[in-house]
Amino acid sequence: MRHAVIAALVGCASVAAAQQVKRGAVEPVDVYRMAEPAPPAKYEREGKTITNPDFFCTECAKDKRIPYQAREEMKDILETVKRFPADVEGEREMRCGAFRLLEHDAGEILKPLFGEFKEEKAIFIEDGFFRLFADFDGFHTKKPIYPRRTVELEQLAAILPHVSDKTIVLDAHERAHLYLLRAHRVRRDFESVVKHDPKAPYMDFLGPYNGVKQKHEIFIFSKQSQAGRFMKTFLGHSDQLDGECWHTLGDDSMVAIMHCEGITDVWLNNTFTHRVASNMLEGFRGYQYDLPPWIVIGFGHVMERRERTDYNTFFFGEGKRPTDEWGRNKWKPAIRKLVAAGKVRPLAEIAALPHVNDLTAEEHGIVWSQVSYLMQLDLEKFGRFVHVLKEKKQGESIYNLEVRALDEAYGLSIAKLDEAWREWVLKTYPAL
């Protein structure tokens, strides 16, 4: 049974999604209790060199902030061995974390990224869970000022001690480390929701990166054209996309690609949070089948709208663009209006949609609100809900899986959830 799960990991489908980001109106964020902020990392130093680094960074290597010149010198630190409690295809263990990107030897991808693709300042950082490639400029941390600035600068100072809460402008290298810290924040929050336990029996035969066999990969480009060229060259996808979330079939990694052309850092942070959070959810306990689009999209919006409510990331199927401008105004009154007018499809229909691009622009708002409702109703139950969604039985349809997950976690049917959610919207969302 468990061996079949491993086999299924290799054979599963990949998902692509195009994106359009739109500026919306500001409304207060909804609050969900997730993880506490991570305390700043503790490193030992000799002079400016960190003697016990748990990450490789091309810039830190150049500056001698880490004692290694090449990523491969850190193999023992950055790679791991997954030990199974019983043999899998005759093997009791699996080496994980080989230096790969997009199913290539990482060098084959990094060479052009640091060569002909380079736009601003190309930087690559890898730690025990993520591989981050960033090619962007620095940014002004007070334009606009954002709520986690102090905490983030403190965390950053643990790696780059010249940074303090007095630092106004972060350069490209500092910003790249900041994004790695942000990726870990999303990961911690997600893990707190599902109460992830790497030693739990359900993880016994899965990959060490929350269930996938390779690290989560993140690529941030400074220009759309650069991101487009990258997706076309290495994935064979349209070069018109703003980015995508992707699961690699052979390597079993989750990939998030995006660009930050003409957008502020708080905007990039929203897009980044949405994409990394979606990949956390999809890759958790292994990527064996696509989760229902309303849950993945809804969860992505919940996570980014915890950051700010005015930058919303819209995922549509490859090549398809939204035809309307929904999402530019405050979401809550707009959703309330749709519910009051009876213009929202029954959840039973939305829950049966197989593809991300079956959701209309305004349904991005609807599914955000539905997932937000489930999470605000009971975050622990939501964690349970996610776990059941990852426990599809042989022959069970995705729709029946949703029905079972809702019942097991919340004791709700789809119809009952739909009804309760509509009441909640009418009761708690402002009219205008």
Ligand SMILES: [Zn+2]
């Ligand atoms: Zn560095």
